[in-house]
Amino acid sequence: MAAPLIDARGIVKSYGQVEALRGADFMLRPGEVVALIGDNGAGKSTLAKILSGVERPDTGTIEIDGESVAFGAVEEARGAGIETVYQDLALCADLSPAANFFLGRERLKPGLLGLLGVLDNAAMRRDTRAACERLGVRLRSQKAPVSTLSGGQRQGVAVARAVTWARRAVFMDEPTAALGVLQTQRVLDLIRGVRDSGVSVVLISHNMPDVMAVSDRVEVLRLGRRVARFETAHVSMEELVGAMTGALEQGNDV
CATH class of the missing domain: 3.40.50.300 (P-loop containing nucleotide triphosphate hydrolases)
Incomplete structure (x- = not known):
């Protein structure tokens, strides 16, 4: 074993x-x-x-x-x-799936804009969509707040986030x-x-x-x-x- x-x-x-x-x-x-x-x-x-x-x-x-x-x-x-999907999901209801996905791990634009702290929202939405699709999670919108998603979709976002960052x-x-x-x-x-x-x-x-x-x-x-x-x-x-x-x-x- x-x-x-x-x-x-x-x-x-x-x-x-x-x-x-x-x-x-x-x-x-x-x-x-x-x-x-x-x-x-x-x-x-x-x-x-x-x-x-x-x-x-x-x-x-x-x-x-x-x-x-x-x-x-x-x-x-x-x-x-090691990542955790909490019972309350620990999602920010007013933020989009991508913003929740990268919360605390925000991605900056390359070059000077990144040095100025400008977020690369397009890249974060793209990577969030890809992570959800790998697990079969279909989202109605990448820009809408997660509060507008169904319970199963919110669960999917939380699971996909944990799986993406988890190595073990x-x-x-x-x-x-x-x-x-x-x-x-x-x-x-x-x-x-x-x-x-x-x-x-x-x-x-x-x-x-x-x-x-x-x-x-x-x-x-x-x-x-x-x-x-x-x-x-x-x-x-x-x-x-x-x-x-x-x-x-x-x-x-x-």
Whole structure:
């Protein structure tokens, strides 16, 4: 089997008297979709925030491609090739898809105009369109604010942005929440496209049909610890729910 891309061990995180993570482990291999599941309060979002640089663990170790890391900020995780699609998408509603795509990474015109700080909007729109088309995301307009796009299109912009800048992995927090059936299918297709492009995906979700449909493996958290992990092809939805609730204490060690 391939060596882990991300290997986190013994992650502990407390907020005052609340222990969000109590020695959690997590592992992601290159070129796979791993679903991170658990009931409310299991520690999923906290672990994802730590692995993507939003939070710092109290104790524990994180290795990226076998090298120990200690992210102190989101920018450091991004520097390591890890991007995140947040549940709220983190898009600026009044900006265009291209402006959101290059937010904080704006491209300047070549030559003197660039030295004067003039943005190369045409190039940014062109590259945004190309990135979206690679993932099958069709946008009504490259100039209209993202607030005018459908939920699925906004999701597509956020995913395409993350995939374009990610070199190693993308975390997706509840990417199909509040989406309709057709939009959900489009997002699941996007996730498959991301994996096929060579970028690993961590899917954080409560939606068991989505987990079963798109993941290669599942890691289960309960009460701040990883209690099970499975190959999706060899597990039932009932077993996943049992691991989440404690009815099934241990999954396949894969």
